[in-house]
Amino acid sequence: MAKTTLITGASSGLGAEMARQLAARGHDLALCARRTERLDELKAEIAAAHPDVRVEVRALDVDDHDAVFEVFRAFRADFGTLDRVVVNAGLGKGAPLGTGGFEANRATAVTNFVGALAQTEAALEAFRAQGFGHLVMISSMSAARGLPKNGTTYAATKAGVAHLAEGVRAEMYGSRIKVSVIYPGYIRSEMNERVRRVPFIVSTEKGVAAIVDAVEKEKPRAQVPAWPWVPVGFALRHLPLPLARRFMG
Numbered sequence: 001m002a003k004t005t006l007i008t009g010a011s012s013g014l015g016a017e018m019a020r021q022l023a024a025r026g027h028d029l030a031l032c033a034r035r036t037e038r039l040d041e042l043k044a045e046i047a048a049a050h051p052d053v054r055v056e057v058r059a060l061d062v063d064d065h066d067a068v069f070e071v072f073r074a075f076r077a078d079f080g081t082l083d084r085v086v087v088n089a090g091l092g093k094g095a096p097l098g099t100g101g102f103e104a105n106r107a108t109a110v111t112n113f114v115g116a117l118a119q120t121e122a123a124l125e126a127f128r129a130q131g132f133g134h135l136v137m138i139s140s141m142s143a144a145r146g147l148p149k150n151g152t153t154y155a156a157t158k159a160g161v162a163h164l165a166e167g168v169r170a171e172m173y174g175s176r177i178k179v180s181v182i183y184p185g186y187i188r189s190e191m192n193e194r195v196r197r198v199p200f201i202v203s204t205e206k207g208v209a210a211i212v213d214a215v216e217k218e219k220p221r222a223q224v225p226a227w228p229w230v231p232v233g234f235a236l237r238h239l240p241l242p243l244a245r246r247f248m249g
Contacts, residue, residue: 002053004079006030006072008062008119009089011038014138014187017208018086018215020046023053025216030075030082032060033089054079062089062115072122084134085123086215087116087161094150105153112157113164120164124177132176136215137165141185141229144236145244169220181221182211185229200228 005022009015011033019029023046031039039057046055056078060071076082091108095101120135127133139162142155162181169179186200187207202225214222223229236244 002026002028003083004028004030004075004081005084005086006032006075006082006123007086007088008060009033010057011035011042013204014184014208014211015086015088016042017204018088018212019055020049021208021212023050023055025212026050026053028054028079030056030058030079032058032071032075034059034061060089062119063111065114065118068115068118069122069125072119072126076126081130082123082126082133084136084215085119085126086136086138087119087123087165088138089115089119090138090157092154094153096149097152108153109157112154113160116157116161117164120168124168127177134178134180134215134218135165135168136180136182137161138211139165139181139183141183141223141233141236143183144233148245178218180215180219182214183221183223183229183233184211185223185225185232200232 005027007015007018007029010019010031015033019031019042023029029046031042033039036057036059043055043057046053056075058071058074060067062068072082089111091111093104093108095104097105116137123133123135127135140155140158142151143159143162146152147155165179165181172179184207188201188204207225210224214224223233
């Protein structure tokens, strides 16, 4: 029986590629994002490649918190159940603290943390009613340790959402509600397409394949791709700051 996976931020980047790869595995999809024309194009692409897969799309800005609940409830009504929710939508804007970039930092904090909180609440509402479900939180390797400069707020939000999901796992331990926290390293996407010199970066397809593999196995946490991000993550957490900064850019 096909699983139904809801993905936020599905119009481009990691979200869109996750939809493609999960469709190839036979999953039905509930896709939402702000840019509905992109969602419609993705739905048509998946329908042509995988005609047996059901895809429903809806507009959603995760900063509209009431809409998050409305859209999740509507998708659950469409499919009957939501087997998995991937909390993926986010921003990468930012500026060094104290340099006049508060609005960019605030927008990233609200979207990446408060928006993720709303999505997690809406997902858990469905999972508690069903008695089962799989919450997937897309964090970042930047959550391993605070980042300097433009990455400070972004890294803080990704650490925050990881702890949010870990708290859900602690509460739901032993139940049929599972939680995975995914820590992607540098994966090429729309968010970083203008950045040319990025260490260890992999293609969207390769990076998302590692994400999807971890998600399908319902791993509690996964640093992806495993090489080099498992050892880099260890280094970021444990090296003295002067050495750790070399990994931070």
